[in-house]
Amino acid sequence: MIELFFSVSFWVATLRIATPLIFGTLGELLCERAGVLNLGIEGIMTMGAMVGWLSVYQGAGLWGGVVAAAVAGAVAGFLHSALTVRLGLSQHVTGIGITLLSTNLAYFGYRMVLPEVSSPPKIIPFGDYPLPGLSKIPVLGEILFQQPPLTYGAVCLVVAVGYGLYHTPLGLAVRMVGENPQAAEAQGIPVYGVRSGAVVVGSALMGVAGAFLTLSAFDAFFFNIVNGRGWICIALVVFASWQPYKALAGALLFAGFDALQLRLQQIWGGGIPYQFFLMLPYLLSIVALVLVSRQSRSPQALLLPFRKGERT
């Protein structure tokens, strides 16, 4: 049990499980900091997984697949922003609608391209990419610097979002439209534009989160591939109090527990039914939410539509 935490493979697995969660959580965080809840995440991740995989299967190359998934996510995000930001429709219901639509469009598209296959065709996924020099460091190098490229990307993205949100005018604008859109408008910030932009970019990241599943974690697309990861990202955003670095910490903590349950399943596999291990991540998310919900403070204008010239 104790030696588990000293094994390199445990920490490597933790980072890999965390990668899609980091992309998804940052994507959701961007949307919510701008004041827009995006419940489309589960479906957008499914769409990203399918589109990314399909592009590679059709010969686009792995990075082509990632870009295609990001574009698919952005398109879904554009739809979400058009309905919730421009028209001010219910963010809850629109998001559920986006999830239903993009999940089933992805399945429909998959069935159209591959009508009758029992075992899904595979692609060659991203391999590990050891960073020259750094990967030679004992233990630490093996854990941190022998990862697939998207995992490095996820960590860099945390820094980029963290810097961008707090140290650039654009980041200030995003936070302002999420806290007080009336004041932002008075400052000459285009509220609709900034909110829509944040939703589109955030949704593109969700698409990449899905693409990681088919292009790096697995090598094929299958039904129910996302399996609630999108909802867990939404819980992680709350858990992280809407802050990028805490989101990274939350995703790692969560992925650590997930890696742990996988190991425990191997150790105690016989005694305890596997369903209880699979339940742990969801139970853990609920417990985490209960622990932080009291003191965490959401963006003040989250869920509130903005209408020009109207006070709320």
Add this chain to the structure above:
Amino acid sequence: MQIEARESVALWQVVLAPLAAVLMALALCSLLIVWTGSSVGAAYLALWQGGVGSRFALTETLTRATPLILTGLAVAVAFRAKLWNIGAEGQFYAGALAATLLGSGAITAPAWLLIPLLLAAGAGAGGLLLGIPAWLKVRFRVDEVVTTLLLNFIVLLAVSYLLEGPLKDPLALGWPQARPIMATGVLPKLMERTRLHGGLLLALAAAGLIWGINRLTIWGYEMKAVGSNPEAAAFLGIPVHRVILYTSLLSGGLAGLAGVSEVTGLKGYLTLDLSPGFGYSGIVVAMLAQQHPLGVVAAAVFIAGIYVGADSMSRSLGVPTYLADVIVATALLGMLVSSWLTHYRIRWEKKRD
């Protein structure tokens, strides 16, 4: 382009909005049918005939509508009070599970006693399952959207465990399914040689009951007041937290009833694929109905017709069945837009300088 609020919403607009949404969804999805290579006309004709084209198709559609009415009511009741219950799927299984635990041999009782008992147990299980997130919401301010969603996964895994372990039917040839509901616990059939069962009457009665509660009781008024403005409701002396908890029991109970109705009326035993997403479709039903209980019945029959029709369209033309879900999701988004159009109008003239 300018957007301005309409002063009032006419009844014809309220009725026309869902129709416009549905037509828009069918028009958009015809693009997907073109992709499959079938003719749009032939596909929608097959959908129509498969859904409502014959006496058998009609009874199949009503059979499918039965759980959708109940989950649609569950969502409508919750959303009306702005309790975002996205967990009707889990509550459905909680209800079905409770009925299985009591009804597959644990209790021997005559039908007049056993059936109401199973219904009550299922409603109670569903209600309690939504009661947890509702309690977390009022006590710890935990967002119920995420908790209800996550509970769906937890419940499904719990059912999966029970079906492979303690509840597994030894006669099921290795399939993970529970032992069948006893004959005295099975809901009566409504028509010979169809699958229509007593659950439909139950669902219709529930719709009438909810309509009555909304229209005629203080409780219905309180739920609406909490949904439209909780601060104002609290100011009026309405116990907001208690109303949210009651609402959760009612909403979860309705979804639980859907589970009991499916397991005791249609399938006869619990499996992991008892619901092909009835909980999620319930959200679409409630939105198309604009949360009106009687509208829920109409919307549920419509959505059921799409699903049943799409099954037969898929068999005859080879269009993937996921088309049905795409149509339904598009109809949901279309409904949001068309109900927006009943409240706002767009003026296209340019702004004067």
